[in-house]
Amino acid sequence: MPPPPSLVSSILCFLSVFIFTSSSTPNTITLPLSHVFTNHPSSQPFHNLKLAVSTSITRARHLKNHQPNPLKTQIHPKSYGGYSIDLNFGTPPQTFSFILDTGSTLVWLPCSSHYLCSNCNSFHNAPKSFIPKNSSSSKLVGCTNPKCAWLFGANVESRCCKQNTATANCSLTCPAYTVQYGLGSTAGFLLSENLNFPAKILPDFLVGCSIVSVYQPAGIAGFGRGPESLPSQMNLTGFSYCLLSHQFNESPETSDLVLHTSSSDKKRTNGVSYTPFRKNPSSKNPAFGAYYYLTLRRIVVGENRVRVPKRLLEPDVDGNGGTIVDSGSTFTFMERPIFDLVAQEFAKQVNYTRAREVEKQSGLSPCFVVSGTASFPELRFEFRGGAKMRQPLTNYFSLVGKSDVVCLTIVSDDVAGTGVAGGPAVILGNYQQQNFYVEYDLRNERFGFRSQSCKTRV
Known part of the structure; x- marks a missing residue:
């Protein structure tokens, strides 16, 4: 049974907005990292705390019992009790907040002018959607694209490309993904797009374009161990962060998420x-x-x-x-x-x-x-x-x-x-x-x- 709208509203209104800035060096990219907080703290003293307890348990159950489906991505996102970053996609860039998630792999965002988010009408801010037609670098991922197999397996081409005697070409797109998890779901199709940083552009980045979601108005940045994750696609040598203390209230403060791109053989960071x-x-x-x-x-x-x-x-x-x-x-x-x-x-x-x-x-x-x-x-x-x-x-x-x-x-x-x-x-x-x-x-x-x-x- 899905949670009541009031519960989900309290969770997802934790989403924070912050300005994209950079203190990057040639070997690092630095992004502001902020908690996901509520704009309207509950008048009930135990509400936010009990919410964090229940959502932590729900997420644990999902992480522990997740069963992959060959037609679904292996992702289990949550958009509460966490920390968010800003990322820019497209040409010209469109900026969105993403929940930082080391327990999932796909990077996806609300997408298209027809984006539908069920049970999201009570959120403080309406979901902002990426518009592919406004980006000159946006392309659908084809069934024969190797990146399609990242999510759907090596035999995806035989499943979605119905070849016949007239042609050996396959022009079909990669199958739509459906992500299901403890408190909602999202579904969409895969895009190849530019991921933009102040001093660096990554072309042909695989990103999920979600067109329908339940209780999920914000995107997820998957940092897990998979080829479709952000660290893997960027070929990072590592990443690091320092998380500010939870206050469970509104706060404009942020800290840094550092993406390490150096190929040096540095043995260890001081004091670590x-x-x-x-x-x-x-x-x-x-x-x-x-x-x-x-x-x-x-x-x-x-x-x-x-x-x-x-x-x-x-x-x-x-x-x-x-x-x-x-x-x-x-x-x-x-x-x-x-x-x-x-x-x-x-x-x-x-x-x-x-x-x-x-x-x-x-x-x-x-x-x-x-x-x-x-x-x-x-x-x-x-x-x-x-x-x-x-x-x-x-x-x-x-x-x-x-x-x-x-x-x-x-x-x-x-x-x-x-x-x-x-x-x-x-x-x-x-x-x-x-x-x-x-x-x-x-x-x-x-x-x-x-x-x-x-x-x-x-």
Whole structure:
């Protein structure tokens, strides 16, 4: 069942608008990065927080259970609780905001003068559409174009090109894509278009031209591990960002997303700890190949290691288990067996009264009543290679509602059990990436981070 319009309105009105500027060098392209926020904060104190909880869980379910269809793209976008960038497409350029999503691969935008967005009429701003006929560089992608196979597989030509004895030519276009996900859908056709930066133009960039959507008025910039993703098409050696803290209210502040194009063999960025990416061993679900998997060795609360069974922290032969990092998820998600162990460890180490009513209202748990100066044990994620992500307290406990209640900002679903339900067992969301410099080193196949205060732009 689709969510009620009021819920979707609150989510998608988070979309931010900012001015396209550049501080690029010959080896980098720098874009402003801003949170997705609401222009009309809810008068209900728990509304935005509970919304972030429910959407984080919904996204986790989609990432974990996504089943690719040969006639559909492997994408699972969300346009809330995340961060957006501006990109320019076409000749002359047309500018649009896109949600930055490392958990999907296709770059797509609202498109054509006939764009229809169902259940989008309550949004603060009407969807802005890309108009292909106004661009001299816009071309439909043909069925025989190798880029069509990026989405639909190597045998797409035999499916869509009905050759006969009269001609061996195939003039049909690439099939239309349909993207379905937890809170909506989008559909359209593929274009070859210019992607424009202040000092660089990328011709023949594959972009989705969506002509109909549900609950999805804004585009998605897929930064995942796939040939159609923005990093792959630009042949980036990496990208990095530093996410400003969530305020869950209107803010004009932005930080930078840096696209690295240098071919230098720089070994490491100063002060950054690295852990290698890993592949999901399963070929049964190609969707898992789009994710950035990490090897999470252990979770530590205070001085105590949480005894998470190893089988949950590594993908099995069916592809279930393991950890991914995802900019499109708000709160970190943990499978119920892992979450319960972490929550129990916090409950054992603190001496505060549980705020059960706030837990019901916010969707977060555990919550505690505190007074004066509160003290909580450190949360630490330890990865393969020795990298340790020490979370600032504000990244995993947050004041909720009343000023004397704090809640753990990690979520799980209501499915209890002893194994992995399917897909990644831990999804490291953007809330737990706040005020970290984060680096996706694609050349060296590794993920890096260091704690730092993110600079802002206004």
